[in-house]
Amino acid sequence: MTGTRRDIWRDISLAAQVLLAVVFFCAPWFGIGAYWLGVLNQVGLYALLALSLNIILGHAGMFHMGHAAFFAVGAYTTAILNTIYGWSILATLPVAGLAAGFFALLVAAPIIHLRGDYLLMVTIGIVEIVRIALVNDIFGLTGGANGIVGISRPVIFGLRVTKPWQFFYLIWGFIAVTALLFHWLENSRFGRALNFIREDSAAAEGVGVNTTRYKLMAFVIGAVWAGFVGTLYASQMRTVSPDSFNFWESVVMFMIVILGGSGNQKGVIVGAFLVVGLPELFRGFQDSRLLFFGAALVLMMIFRPQGLLPPKGRTYKLPPEACPASLGRARAQDPETV
Amino acid sequence: MEFFIQQLTIGLAVGGIYALIALGYTMVYGVLKLINFAHGDIFTLGAYLGFTTLISFGLNGRVGTGPAIAICLILVMGLSALAGHIMERAAYRPLRKSGRLSAVVSALGVSIFLQNAIMLIWGAKSLAYPADLLPQVLISIGGHSVPLIRVLVFISSIVVMVGLNIFINRTRTGMAIRASAIDQGAAKLMGIDVRHVVAIVFMIGPALGGLAGVMVGISYGQISFSMGQLYGLKAFTAAIIGGIGNIPGAMIGGILLGVVEAFGAAYVSAAWKDAITFFVLILILVVRPTGILPERVAEKL
Numbered sequence: 001m002t003g004t005r006r007d008i009w010r011d012i013s014l015a016a017q018v019l020l021a022v023v024f025f026c027a028p029w030f031g032i033g034a035y036w037l038g039v040l041n042q043v044g045l046y047a048l049l050a051l052s053l054n055i056i057l058g059h060a061g062m063f064h065m066g067h068a069a070f071f072a073v074g075a076y077t078t079a080i081l082n083t084i085y086g087w088s089i090l091a092t093l094p095v096a097g098l099a100a101g102f103f104a105l106l107v108a109a110p111i112i113h114l115r116g117d118y119l120l121m122v123t124i125g126i127v128e129i130v131r132i133a134l135v136n137d138i139f140g141l142t143g144g145a146n147g148i149v150g151i152s153r154p155v156i157f158g159l160r161v162t163k164p165w166q167f168f169y170l171i172w173g174f175i176a177v178t179a180l181l182f183h184w185l186e187n188s189r190f191g192r193a194l195n196f197i198r199e200d201s202a203a204a205e206g207v208g209v210n211t212t213r214y215k216l217m218a219f220v221i222g223a224v225w226a227g228f229v230g231t232l233y234a235s236q237m238r239t240v241s242p243d244s245f246n247f248w249e250s251v252v253m254f255m256i257v258i259l260g261g262s263g264n265q266k267g268v269i270v271g272a273f274l275v276v277g278l279p280e281l282f283r284g285f286q287d288s289r290l291l292f293f294g295a296a297l298v299l300m301m302i303f304r305p306q307g308l309l310p311p312k313g314r315t316y317k318l319p320p321e322a323c324p325a326s327l328g329r330a331r332a333q334d335p336e337t338v
Numbered sequence: 339m340e341f342f343i344q345q346l347t348i349g350l351a352v353g354g355i356y357a358l359i360a361l362g363y364t365m366v367y368g369v370l371k372l373i374n375f376a377h378g379d380i381f382t383l384g385a386y387l388g389f390t391t392l393i394s395f396g397l398n399g400r401v402g403t404g405p406a407i408a409i410c411l412i413l414v415m416g417l418s419a420l421a422g423h424i425m426e427r428a429a430y431r432p433l434r435k436s437g438r439l440s441a442v443v444s445a446l447g448v449s450i451f452l453q454n455a456i457m458l459i460w461g462a463k464s465l466a467y468p469a470d471l472l473p474q475v476l477i478s479i480g481g482h483s484v485p486l487i488r489v490l491v492f493i494s495s496i497v498v499m500v501g502l503n504i505f506i507n508r509t510r511t512g513m514a515i516r517a518s519a520i521d522q523g524a525a526k527l528m529g530i531d532v533r534h535v536v537a538i539v540f541m542i543g544p545a546l547g548g549l550a551g552v553m554v555g556i557s558y559g560q561i562s563f564s565m566g567q568l569y570g571l572k573a574f575t576a577a578i579i580g581g582i583g584n585i586p587g588a589m590i591g592g593i594l595l596g597v598v599e600a601f602g603a604a605y606v607s608a609a610w611k612d613a614i615t616f617f618v619l620i621l622i623l624v625v626r627p628t629g630i631l632p633e634r635v636a637e638k639l
Contacts, residue, residue: 125616132613291454297447305436
């Protein structure tokens, strides 16, 4: 069953992707400068956020436009634990994730049954409530409109991460781990259940999938990851303020997922490059670059409504012993079929 | 009591404006099931067009305040309707057959485009309508003196809404709009030109949004290129609270939201004003998941 033309193309495509990834991971050695490394780091953070949103929006199909709220909870957890209680950044990472996940569980439980656009509006509402709560210095810990400054850098195995290239490896390494984990998750029973719910939640319910529980789990997993990204963000910027977590940030994450191809991790990462990276290339146009960006969004949706790299759908290979003899013969005669 | 009445009138005036904008969201949603994120920016465009016709062209000084405002409103509504029509043709019609999420992103693209176009044309600084456009007089209602502007804003929004209701319920076009909102396929079979209906909806909505923009300019003075975002979100919230797709629902939702917000700012905390809006949204949706007056659509299985 090897050696068909399709298989060869797949191998070439895989090799090209590995090569691209290797070249990309060497980027800091090509002397691309601190500015562009900063842009790549920015792209990486958004890619991470979008990957975590992809679980909720892409796989479970819930219109969630409030991901910045979970991101904010994670970032502020790290900021508060680090600046007030003197925790190291690495130690705050799990707490930030847990805090964001717990917050998601708390706010999502009463609204998880809402249909499409109602959920979308409520999640926007949650982002705004969180932002206003941060501005109003809730619990006297968040520092009001100015936020929190003086967050320390992460120390990993005794190495202090300060330079852009160090952050580059931290962020993109985290992406690699995330992509692997989520790839496994997507193809697990959990991932299949989410896709079933997205395609037809009534049918899923009908065959015994506990839709509410799976939807909540998707929300919590996405939120935990957004919390982790919050830690990365806080320690990279060394400051957090409410303005970084407004409604618009959620919109950007949402656009990345849809534009890249919701449900496909590679698509989502490409989407992050497009939405966050591309406007940087047009810095020269200054004021009008966002004008073009808006028009480009419309055009991209007209020409690729399913996103740049839509998911291919699941394919399963029958093990040879389970393959009926007739099908096996048909394959052997005509390698182009199936 | 005096304080209560004053807050109530503030709330009713703002609520009227929210309701006008919410109508644009709800009509488009009713027919296309699309959240037109660019509607808030059409509202901003209306405010700026009003500024240009009234002040920059000096219409105000030439024909007197009353006629000037009337001409300005007609012009702005016409131009906003035109903008809405172009928007529909360019950004939404090609996407009619693709998924709903791609239409949402297209709408976000239009929103970014419009916001930046307005910023490039009129500048990034906020502009101010002159404060003496309408006489700053208080009129007395049942022993309470209330600024004239507030009363005018509320009454005119009510008049427009009653007019719209008559149009939707009594005319053939209105009937076509209602039919398309309930079931597009069936409407087509009955000989209704749904494309025409969509085009009309995308002119009425923006016209009302543009009108609301001028009303905000006249009553609050300051306008800025990004103001459509918050007004848009609030109005959309109002549409959802009322039950999206439902025209009377949008009116009730808008006015309710305006009043709740005014009381929230006055009695709870001004700093939490916008958060209260969204708390109310969540509370109402938790109790009634499809709003106060939900669309009468059975869940398709």
